[in-house]
Amino acid sequence: MNERLLIAPLPRILAVCALAVSCAGRGAESGAADRAFPELTAALSESGGYFDTDNPISNERSYLHAVTDLEEAGVTGGAYLGVGPEQNFSYIAAIDPEIAILVDIRRDNVLEHLIFKALFAESANRFEYACLLFGRPVPNDLEAMTGAAVEGLIEYLDQTPATRASRRAARDRVDRAIHGFGLELDDADLATIDRFHGEFIDAGLDLRFRSHGRAPRFYYPTYRDMLLEVDRRGRRANYLASEKLFRTIQTLQRQDRIVPVVGDLAGDHALRAIGKYLSRRGSTVSAVYTSNVEFYLFGSGSFVRFIDNLRHLPIDDRSVIIRSVFHSLRGPHPRAVPGYYSTQLLQRVDVLLRRVSEGVYRDYWDVVTQDVQTGP
Numbered sequence: 001m002n003e004r005l006l007i008a009p010l011p012r013i014l015a016v017c018a019l020a021v022s023c024a025g026r027g028a029e030s031g032a033a034d035r036a037f038p039e040l041t042a043a044l045s046e047s048g049g050y051f052d053t054d055n056p057i058s059n060e061r062s063y064l065h066a067v068t069d070l071e072e073a074g075v076t077g078g079a080y081l082g083v084g085p086e087q088n089f090s091y092i093a094a095i096d097p098e099i100a101i102l103v104d105i106r107r108d109n110v111l112e113h114l115i116f117k118a119l120f121a122e123s124a125n126r127f128e129y130a131c132l133l134f135g136r137p138v139p140n141d142l143e144a145m146t147g148a149a150v151e152g153l154i155e156y157l158d159q160t161p162a163t164r165a166s167r168r169a170a171r172d173r174v175d176r177a178i179h180g181f182g183l184e185l186d187d188a189d190l191a192t193i194d195r196f197h198g199e200f201i202d203a204g205l206d207l208r209f210r211s212h213g214r215a216p217r218f219y220y221p222t223y224r225d226m227l228l229e230v231d232r233r234g235r236r237a238n239y240l241a242s243e244k245l246f247r248t249i250q251t252l253q254r255q256d257r258i259v260p261v262v263g264d265l266a267g268d269h270a271l272r273a274i275g276k277y278l279s280r281r282g283s284t285v286s287a288v289y290t291s292n293v294e295f296y297l298f299g300s301g302s303f304v305r306f307i308d309n310l311r312h313l314p315i316d317d318r319s320v321i322i323r324s325v326f327h328s329l330r331g332p333h334p335r336a337v338p339g340y341y342s343t344q345l346l347q348r349v350d351v352l353l354r355r356v357s358e359g360v361y362r363d364y365w366d367v368v369t370q371d372v373q374t375g376p
Helices: 010-030 037-044 065-072 087-095 107-122 126-133 150-159 164-179 187-206 223-228 243-254 270-281 293-300 303-310 349-358 364-369
Strands: 079-082 099-104 258-262 285-291 320-326 342-348
Touching (some): 037 258, 065 320, 065 342, 079 087, 107 126, 107 164, 107 187, 126 243, 150 187, 164 187, 270 303, 293 364, 320 349
Parallel strands (some): 285 320
Antiparallel strands (some): 320 342
């Protein structure tokens, strides 16, 4: 994986971080959004690491089940932290935070999020967003499509193939918008962005999660599956399921309040810098989405460092972790929904920190099966 960074040497990082925090503090006091997007991304980032997947979309088909749990637990506002690509947007739409910071060990995840940011900047509504994401021709009656159901969106994308002209138009609009963000990107970065967007265009709604060196699993959902998924109450809750959910994300994106960052959850900079930034901003963490990263942290012996980083975040007794657990040699998770190979769970962060201090967790399975929060 390309490990060149969007960050400068440490002295400049600290200076830029001070500038970003200062700007954020003024923004929080006045109600204005944070505007120092390139500086903030750089200041909070650390050296990138390797993970054996491009991860264009999630492989957690159960991802929306957490939306119901978040509602029942009353999780809303504050600051949202998360890993990975656009499954975060559905959680963000449900929580409607003041700011969202997306942390991932892969630098490529930042580049993918720049594509999404560009699409939100360029799109009049979610129908145009989807057309540009998949390089499809934008319909002439775009405004009439604003209230289209997810099924109508899927039908249009499936029946309307990308053309050379529509692909070029989508790529040009994304590149033009990204150029305006002010980030320092070189030719390799731009090539990665082109490759990622090309994967969405070429695969269409059949796009799936894939990894390098591991065989694809039969239960990996397609993008179509993800759009059609429901929460525990049977409601469509993907951020493209309604114009209201889409607008929540679009507003945050256009105000530079969704910030992608290169960082290891067990690293020595990103989470601690984020904690300082949020504290100065006056924001409390509402949710931390970790996917199944803790599984890998246990495997590498770095889970304790992650816990130490969590202690540097501004939390309260409502702050939660959202995690995903896959079937293991021990079988499905006790809270697994039949037909799903992943299970979404909530746990209060303060409970996690206390239980780790008490030494009650012997392994990863203990972490994901004890003290699981299912509601208020």
